[in-house]
Amino acid sequence: MLEIDRTVSARVTAPPDRCLAVLTDVAGYPRWARLVGAVDVLDDDRVRLRADVLGMQVAMTCVLERADGSATLRRQPNDSDDDEAFVAAWTVREAPGGADVELNVRAAMNAPGPARLLRGRVERKLADELLADFAAAV
16 A cells, blocks of 8 residues: 655745635646646536546546635545545635645555555656646646
8 A cells, every 4th residue: 555645835925825726626637737637527526537546547536625725635545445535625724925735645555566665656747746736836
């Protein structure tokens, strides 16, 4: 099991409401997030997200949880034996000239042996690159 827990942050020039609008529009992620290939809206609460993480194709059903100043994308298990997890928790706070944005990515993935050897690269792809893409988009 490949386990990740990484937090990254950045200051962006966009106001917090603009940041949260982009983060809660999960269907729009493929327009700005390089690792997200496609998002299919299943219903008001759930989406099917497809991504490419260093050549490893990932497909997962997720739910978006909204709260004041935050948006959390959480993978839903496929069945009761599914022990994989993925949570991307975004926090947005007002800051001088824009917003401070923090992303915490927690994941547990059944990955082939070589993927576990690339743990640092996977962490950077899932957290650092995702935050950088977001910052460039807003």
